[in-house]
Amino acid sequence: MISQILFIAITIAAVILFSINVKKVIRNIRLGRDADRSDQPSKRLITMLKVAFGQSKMVVRPIPAALHFVVYAGFVIINIEVLEIMIDGIFGTHRIFGGLGTLYNFLIGSFEILALGVWLACVIFLIRRNILKLKRFMASELEGWPKSDANYILFTEVLLMTAFLLMNAADAKLQTLGVSHYTTAGSFPVSQFLIPLLPDQPSALIALERGCWWFHIIGILAFLNYLPYSKHFHILFAFPNTYYSNLEPKGEFTNMQSVTNEVKAMLDPSFVPAEAAAGRFGAKDVNDLTWINLMNAYTCTECGRCTSVCPANITGKLLSPRKIMMDTRDRMEEVGKSLDQKGPGLEDGKSLIDDYITREEIWACTSCNACVEACPINIDPLAIITELRRYAVMEESQAPSSINTMLGNIENNGAPWKYSPADRFNWAKEN
Known part of the structure; x- marks a missing residue:
């Protein structure tokens, strides 16, 4: 009875703590501006099933794709066994589903x-x-x-799987010894090879089996509460992230409603906008980005596939799309902690641009979308870079000289080049 009470108390505490941490993450994501991604629900569902559930974009690199799929399948399927552990822990039973017979043997063997x-x-x-x-x-x-975060998770997975196999090996040996409470159930195609390494005394075997059982379930609950602090939050966020991913053609920039309203007002003095547009052009800080951008940041797996195909990064420039996402998440976390400590309205004198992401980084981007194409869960670093650029140009009038020259040419000549419209077709004339 004591172990049951302890188990229930630990489980409840873990669930409550996880809920609190998830609420903070959702609060941080809601710092962003509204964005409507409710269109084409069937296409979005197919995208989610294909990219997140089916991992279709992982296969570009077959070896890590195969390894990741094994871990992914193991995480999903082995945790079915957690249901049995939870029931056993609450009611003091042991292998409650053992009565399923052959099916149970198949499941445990597969696990x-x-x-x-x-x-x-x-x-x-x-x-x-x-x-x-x-x-x-x-x-x-x-x-x-x-x-360290990546290594912690990998070490934890190794320890959890080791504990699972040792628990089964000790359980199988206790079954053969006929120890009470250890009814014959399960098939052990892997852990059977560990049985000769175990002690023969029932008391030692029970201590080993119970120790591994507790380590396994507490490890899973600890892992659950570690997720909100880790890049491995993508285990949960990959699904909504791919569902709400951008379905428009890559490279198509969004129109700013505030600019659209100004143009319409210039063309039609009687035009009255339906609603007031955002007061700032582009993004200076995380609250100027959309909630989609901020969810992207929390979903980033830090795998580096985006950076490895970025032409700017490959040629030695400072830009790393992975770093863009990591910096956005770090700034979001900082703002969230400030809200927790001092309440809303705090101005800490920092911003995403300059304090986290430099001007050199955003202007190194070629807008080629290679990073977006490479991301296995449809994260869009370019969208954040574009908004930071818009702020620099439209709010501060700060841009590299080459950009200013291009903008001046567009204004004066109607094209990015220095030639006047009258000379535009000189290239076609015969020599």
Whole structure:
């Protein structure tokens, strides 16, 4: 009874803490401006199923795609067993679904094979990051916490899968010894090879089985509460993120309603806008971005696929689309903490542009959309870069000289080049 009460108390505390943290994340996302992504619901659902659930964009890199799929499938399927653990923990039973017979044996055997696959995949991922040191995992923006965060999760997955297999091995041996409470149930195609390594005393086996059982469930609850602080929040956010992703043609920029209203008013003095547009052109801080942009930042997996295909980054420029998303999330977190500590209305003298993302970064972007195309969960760093550029140009009139020259040419000549409209077709004349 004591263990049941303890189990229920830990579970309730974990769920409450997770709910509080998720509410803070949602509050931070709502700092952004409204954006309507309710159109084409059937197409959005297909996109979500294809990209998030089916991981269709991962296959561009087959080896990490296969490893990630094993971890993904293991995370989803093995956690079905958590339902049994929860029931056993609450009611003091043991392998409550054991009465399913052959089906139960099949499920436990499948879980073990998947657990071994997850264990191997996580070890390979650790090797890729820490021994092989793949280039996209060695960027400066990953120094410190981001690098540690990835390793913490991989180590945790390895430990959880090890505990799961050891728990099953001890359970199987206790079943063969006929110890009460350990009814014969389950198939153990992987953990059976660990049985010879275990002690023979029932008391030691029970301690091992119970210890691994508690470690497994507490580890899962701890992992759940770690997610809001980690890049692994994409486990939950990948689905809404892909559902609300941009369905318009890549490279098509949105019109600013405030500018559209001004143009319409110039053409028709009687024009009255339906509603007042936002007071600022572009984005200076996270609250000037849309909630879609901010959800993108929380969903970023920091995998670096965007940066690895960015032509600006490849040629040595400062821009890293991954860093754009990480900086946006960091600034959002900072604003959220300020709200928690001092309430709304706080001006901390900082902004996303300059304090987090430099002018050199935003102007290095070629707007080619390679980062958007490469992202496995449809994150759009270009949308944030565009809004920061709009602020720099339309609010501050600050842009590189080449941009100012182009804008001047458009104003004077109707084209980005220095030639007058009368000379536009000189290239077609015969020599």
